Amino acid sequence: VAxxxxxxxxxxxxxxxxxxxxxxxxxxxAIERVNRVLDGSxxxxxxxxxxxxxxxxxxxxxxxxxxxxxxxxxxMLLVHDVVEVDAGDVPIYDADARAxxxxxxxxxxxxxxxLLPAPDTARLADLWGAFEAAxxxxxxxxxxxxxxxxxxxxxxxxxxxxxxxxxTVAQERALAEVVGGFWPALKPLADALIDDAQRRxxxxx
Amino acid sequence: VAxxxxxxxxxxxxxxxxxxxxxxxxxxxAIERVNRVLDGSxxxxxxxxxxxxxxxxxxxxxxxxxxxxxxxxxxMLLVHDVVEVDAGDVPIYDADARAxxxxxxxxxxxxxxxLLPAPDTARLADLWGAFEAAxxxxxxxxxxxxxxxxxxxxxxxxxxxxxxxxxTVAQERALAEVVGGFWPALKPLADALIDDAQRRxxxxx
Numbered sequence: 001v002a003x004x005x006x007x008x009x010x011x012x013x014x015x016x017x018x019x020x021x022x023x024x025x026x027x028x029x030a031i032e033r034v035n036r037v038l039d040g041s042x043x044x045x046x047x048x049x050x051x052x053x054x055x056x057x058x059x060x061x062x063x064x065x066x067x068x069x070x071x072x073x074x075x076m077l078l079v080h081d082v083v084e085v086d087a088g089d090v091p092i093y094d095a096d097a098r099a100x101x102x103x104x105x106x107x108x109x110x111x112x113x114x115l116l117p118a119p120d121t122a123r124l125a126d127l128w129g130a131f132e133a134a135x136x137x138x139x140x141x142x143x144x145x146x147x148x149x150x151x152x153x154x155x156x157x158x159x160x161x162x163x164x165x166x167x168t169v170a171q172e173r174a175l176a177e178v179v180g181g182f183w184p185a186l187k188p189l190a191d192a193l194i195d196d197a198q199r200r201x202x203x204x205x
Numbered sequence: 206v207a208x209x210x211x212x213x214x215x216x217x218x219x220x221x222x223x224x225x226x227x228x229x230x231x232x233x234x235a236i237e238r239v240n241r242v243l244d245g246s247x248x249x250x251x252x253x254x255x256x257x258x259x260x261x262x263x264x265x266x267x268x269x270x271x272x273x274x275x276x277x278x279x280x281m282l283l284v285h286d287v288v289e290v291d292a293g294d295v296p297i298y299d300a301d302a303r304a305x306x307x308x309x310x311x312x313x314x315x316x317x318x319x320l321l322p323a324p325d326t327a328r329l330a331d332l333w334g335a336f337e338a339a340x341x342x343x344x345x346x347x348x349x350x351x352x353x354x355x356x357x358x359x360x361x362x363x364x365x366x367x368x369x370x371x372x373t374v375a376q377e378r379a380l381a382e383v384v385g386g387f388w389p390a391l392k393p394l395a396d397a398l399i400d401d402a403q404r405r406x407x408x409x410x
Contacts, residue, residue: 004360004405009397018264019394022354023361025260029242029253037234048234051256055230055283059223059325071276078260078279120264149227155209156228189224192214200209 014117021115027085034091035153040160044153046081046089052153053077057145064185065141072138076131077145079124083108092150093171134182144183147175148190155193159202169194169203219322226320232290239296240358245365249358251286251294257358258282262350269390270346277343281336282350284329288313297355298376339387349388352380353395360398364407374399374408 006016006023028050032043044052054077061070081089086108090101113125130139151172154162162172172194180187197203211221211228233255237248249257259282266275286294291313295306318330335344356377359367367377377399385392402408 004363004401004407008401008404010400011393011397014268015394015397018268019357019398021264022257022261022357023243026243026257026358026361028256029249030244038228038231039235044234045250045253047253047256048250051233051252051259051283052227052231054256054259054279055287056227058280058283059226059321059329062325062328063219063223063322071279074259074276074279074283075263078256078263082260116264117268120267123267124264152224152227153231156231158209188216189220192216192220193224195215196209196213199213202209 017115017117018120021112021120024085024112024115025082028081031081031084031089033089033150034093034161034165035150036157036161038153038157040157043161046084049149050078050081053080053142053145053149056149056152057142060145060186061141065137065183068138068141072127072130072136073142073145076127076139076142079127080131080142080146082112082124083128085112092147092175093165093167140182144179144186147179147182148186151175151179151190151193155197155202159197159200162197162202163204166204169198169205172197172203222320222322223325226317226325229290229317229320230287233286236286236289236294238294238355239298239366239370240355241362241366243358243362245362248366251289254354255283255286258285258347258350258354261354261357262347265350265391266346270342270388273343273346277332277335277341278347278350281332281344281347284332285336285347285351287317287329288333290317297352297380298370298372345387349384349391352384352387353391356380356384356395356398360402360407364402364405367402367407371409374403374410377402377408 006020009016028047029045031046035044037044054074057073083105087104090097113121134140134143176190179190211225214221233252234250236251240249242249259279262278288310292309295302314333318326339345339348381395384395
């Protein structure tokens with residue numbers, strides 16, 4: 001029996017395009033990241049990560065980024081990982097693989113956002129491109145949140161995934177610098193988490 | 206060894222409150238829903254559901270809800286399930302349990318949003334309350350998306366969870382009415398999905 005297909009839905013092309021994109025994007029539930037869920041039982045999925053980033057931005061924005069267009073921030077965070085449906089997640093600790101992934105992610109963006117009707121293709125692809133380019137204040141805040149949240153989740157899980165991979169204090173201090181480079185007001189949070197992680201021996205020397 | 210605690214972080218109270226809330230909210234990754242991920246291997250988590258709802262609203266809003274405050278819609282969808290960290294997910298098919306859950310969810314909202322600094326407690330609790338009350342156009346669109354998305358995900362998974370529970374065409378038609386009651390422009394999408402599900406035998410008579 002053939003699988004359910006949007007081609008069989010009695011809807012205009014544009015609405016079928018919306019639904020095809022939304023079904024494809026749901027594939028982010030199959031992409032597991034390095035950091036774990038709180039009880040350590042499995043990796044956080046990129047779908048869960050995307051939600052938690054948006055919630056983090058929503059919670060923190062009035063305190064540390066009050067002048068930003070928060071809608072733009074949330075929209076970028078909601079779409080920023082969709083390319084992983086085709087390209088997979090590349091751990092931040094692997095710099096060579098991250099560079100190689102860029103071309104793959106461009107192709108993935110064209111295919112996935114291309115499932116949408118044309119105006120929405122452009123709108124969502126532009127959000128993804130703005131996040132990647134990190135030029136606007138909104139994109140820089142979003143990028144900082146994307147670097148801060150894994151530190152928080154690793155720490156909250158008592159550093160289980162850090163220990164397993166032998167992640168070092170220096171590696172996390174470098175990530176805190178990235179957070180601060182994108183959004184200085186978030187660096188104290190990254191620093192405090194890494195200080196405590198170091199004190200508790202979650203990170204290697 | 207004691208677990209990582211925000212009490213040990215060298216940060217002002219407000220910032221510790223933000224982080225404590227964000228860690229607690231991450232517990233939505235442990236709440237599994239009735240509808241499955243696309244390959245049927247497990248239930249979608251409430252964290253994944255929340256992300257996919259927000260993405261759905263972002264993708265569809267210009268076509269079907271262009272006049273709404275989209276930031277308000279996304280913010281409501283990002284927080285609407287946070288109470289499930291304490292109260293769990295109550296399947297929509299169980300009307301008695303849904304009614305009983307309301308008091309539990311009020312207590313959960315007080316505890317969880319109460320972890321935040323006071324202005325953010327009020328802001329996020331108000332978003333949750335507005336979603337539950339379903340009085341504003343933004344809340345009604347958000348509620349419609351929350352009812353449409355499971356139909357889409359069940360359908361995309363070839364109705365595996367529907368079949369297992371013996372969910373009927375009449376039950377899903379009733380949900381399509383709820384979608385249409387909240388946001389008429391989304392009802393044709395629900396109808397088309399249920400029509401195809403019925404044709405393919407995903408739903409019981």
